[in-house]
Amino acid sequence: MRKLLYLTFSMALIAALTTYAMWAADRPAGHYLSDLRIDLAIDQGTPADRGNLLGIQPELFPTDYQSADRLHRKLAAYLQKAQEQGLLNDKTIVVLPEHVGTWLMVSGEKDELYQAPTIKEAMNWLAVSNPVKFVRALISAKGDNRLDDAHLRMKAKGMAKDYQALFGGLAKEFHVTLVAGSIVLPEPSIIDGTLKIGQGALYNSSVVFGRDGVPIGQPQRQMHPIFADRDVIEANGEQAVSVVDTPAGRLGILIGSDSWYPENYRKLDDQGAQLVAVPAFVSGRGTWDKPWRGYKGLSTPKSVSLKAGELSEGQAWHRLTLTAQPPSSQAVAGMSVFLRGQFWDQGSAGQSFLSSNGQHFAGGDVRGARLLNLWL
Numbered sequence: 041m042r043k044l045l046y047l048t049f050s051m052a053l054i055a056a057l058t059t060y061a062m063w064a065a066d067r068p069a070g071h072y073l074s075d076l077r078i079d080l081a082i083d084q085g086t087p088a089d090r091g092n093l094l095g096i097q098p099e100l101f102p103t104d105y106q107s108a109d110r111l112h113r114k115l116a117a118y119l120q121k122a123q124e125q126g127l128l129n130d131k132t133i134v135v136l137p138e139h140v141g142t143w144l145m146v147s148g149e150k151d152e153l154y155q156a157p158t159i160k161e162a163m164n165w166l167a168v169s170n171p172v173k174f175v176r177a178l179i180s181a182k183g184d185n186r187l188d189d190a191h192l193r194m195k196a197k198g199m200a201k202d203y204q205a206l207f208g209g210l211a212k213e214f215h216v217t218l219v220a221g222s223i224v225l226p227e228p229s230i231i232d233g234t235l236k237i238g239q240g241a242l243y244n245s246s247v248v249f250g251r252d253g254v255p256i257g258q259p260q261r262q263m264h265p266i267f268a269d270r271d272v273i274e275a276n277g278e279q280a281v282s283v284v285d286t287p288a289g290r291l292g293i294l295i296g297s298d299s300w301y302p303e304n305y306r307k308l309d310d311q312g313a314q315l316v317a318v319p320a321f322v323s324g325r326g327t328w329d330k331p332w333r334g335y336k337g338l339s340t341p342k343s344v345s346l347k348a349g350e351l352s353e354g355q356a357w358h359r360l361t362l363t364a365q366p367p368s369s370q371a372v373a374g375m376s377v378f379l380r381g382q383f384w385d386q387g388s389a390g391q392s393f394l395s396s397n398g399q400h401f402a403g404g405d406v407r408g409a410r411l412l413n414l415w416l
Contacts, residue, residue: 081403085415091131091288137379141223212253241274325387
């Protein structure tokens with residue numbers, strides 16, 4: 041009798057594990073419908089032969105990341121619209137927002153993940169659907185929040201590959217220099233023209249792709265992650281702010297809150313930066329008009345007198361982002377581009393703007409994807 045029970049239990053366990061393995065491996069392609077429209081919100085300056093900064097503020101949702109091909113289709117549609125309006129040339133620098141590459145972590149997943157009501161539930165589906173990858177990532181996770189670290193780390197190798205293929209491919213397809221927003225990866229680096237990952241801490245990083253689709257320089261790692269991210273994302277304390285050469289001039293990148301630190305602009309000035317790109321993201325619907333929350337646990341620079349709550353979030357971004365504001369920054373132009381959309385129960389609120397000759401230009405909070413163009 042005992043042998044019979046053991047045999048029955050073993051067969052049931054094998055059947056359950058087999059069924060789970062088949063379920064986890066199945067990745068059905070759900071119905072996909074996305075708005076590919078984009079409006080030109082700002083067109084500042086006069087066309088010349090010096091090129092232009094072109095910001096793309098996309099409106100993205102989890103289903104846009106169901107595959108890299110779907111995300112390519114949407115971003116390519118935006119670039120095609122810009123091309124039809126005469127905004128692309130050999131000296132164009134396209135700027136995409138912060139974390140536009142990070143959400144590649146949910147690419148190729150099951151329909152249940154995209155249909156989840158909350159981001160917490162979506163991450164549970166991500167772990168359950170990839171048990172081996174998740175357990176391996178959890179074992180090697182760093183920092184205080186090992187669960188979130190594992191979610192970001194578990195598919196990092198594939199994310200890096202998709203990120204380079206997608207954004208390098210867009211740069212080559214449209215023959216532009218492309219600041220590919222940012223992506224969170226473990227110790228990213230460019231080796232022999234390929235984006236590779238390491239085994240260490242997670243960094244929020246941005247890669248610039250040339251017109252040939254090849255990365256220019258090394259990934260720029262974020263130096264000052266906001267307080268809410270610091271238990272997962274490592275602050276870059278070693279790698280300096282870097283500047284890369286583009287057909288439109290020398291370009292520096294400051295990711296998100298890195299643009300709030302006057303010292304970073306001085307470092308860019310020392311390297312002859314003429315242009316500054318700021319990929320950015322502000323979470324929470326309506327946050328842009330709410331009181332600014334300060335440096336969120338980070339030390340306030342001595343030269344900054346602005347205090348938390350003194351201005352709205354949006355006003356603080358305009359005050360602190362010093363691109364093209366002599367003598368704070370010697371760059372001739374700058375652009376801050378925010379990620380917009382809805383990722384489960386996490387909304388977004390940033391409003392992209394550009395800077396030239398000490399002035400900021402913004403088009404207001406209008407729903408939908410937007411183009412911002414600045415002729416140099």
